[in-house]
Amino acid sequence: MSGEGTAPAYRSxxxxxxxxxNVGKSTLLNALVGEKVAITSDKxxxxxxxxxxxxxxxxxxxxQAELVMVDTPGVHRPKTLLGERLNDLVRDSIAEVDVVTLCLPADAQVGPGDRRLAAQVAEQVNRGRTKVVVAITRTDLxxxxDTPQRLLQAQQLATNVGLEVADFVPTSGETNDGIDTLADVLVSHLPAGPPLFPLEQVHDVPIEVLIAELVREAALDGVRDELPHSLAVVTEEIVPREERPExxxxTDVRVLVYVxxxxxKAIVIGKKGERLKYVGTRARRGIExxxxxxxxxxxxxxxxxxWQRDPKQLRRLGF
Incomplete structure (x- = not known):
């Protein structure tokens, strides 16, 4: 406890x-940060x-507190090498953070996938250091x-797998309901520590990655179910146009979309290039x-x- 005249400890x-x-993790991240950091899609x-x-x-x-939120890929039964590597990212994140936020959607029953993930968290989390918070997401849907039922199911799930949960918080990233409460709860579990990022920085996504993600988000809009997993996007070049007045x-931006x-390829380009033109128009607004x-x-x-099964191509595409 701080003594009289002592400044309150900084938490980070x-x-x-x-x-x-698809349980609303990226939407929740954007709502917590207050601006778009991660792309979102119904895929x-x-x-x-x-x-x-x-x-x-x-x-x-x-x-003051500085909370660094880490969005992770959805945990699933992998069918490709890419899928295995995405699940590995989640395992690494669980092992490295101060708080694990398990997201369960209000608009879907707790299922086998949730039980497997909760058991994984219970097994992997450092009980002496890491706190677990359950966020009931998508309460607007x-x-x-549904939300009270999901809270009861979440409590029962935690009991069944031996997961110690510090808090349960209903949220909606779309309407911002519960976002301030969730932020305050997460901050309350942070240790004392110094600032981690410069004050003006709100994310650590390299601009090349951000551009590629904005293009992929636009390309995912409206495509059929089998295509999204086959899309990969790489930013090749970002170059200011020469001989332009101040x-x-x-800026010329060159991006490659891989399938x-x-x-x-024919689906992404569309008839007479109309589909690709739409993707470019939508993505360009975000890139600008x-x-x-x-x-x-x-x-x-x-x-x-x-490419999802080829280690060499995965490395070349940044996975």
């Missing part, structure tokens, strides 16, 4: 979001990287008494916001056969 630390695919397994966003809060004692800057088969200058976006689509 890491909390990860874990859950099955499962949209998140493929551990993305970190910074949340700064005042503590009830009048001090629940009906009637009053009219332009696994020629038939998928990230770079702060007008952008000329050059999108190319290439086939990298069975």
């Amino acid at each position: 630390g890491f909390a990860c979001l874990v859950g099955r695919p 499962p397994q949209t998140t493929r990287r551990s993305i970190r966003g910074v949340v700064r809060r005042e503590t009830p004692q009048g001090g 629940g009906r009637g008494d 009053s009219r800057p332009l 696994e088969r020629d038939s998928q 916001g990230a770079l702060g200058v007008p952008v000329h976006l050059d999108l190319r689509v290439k086939v990298a056969k069975d």
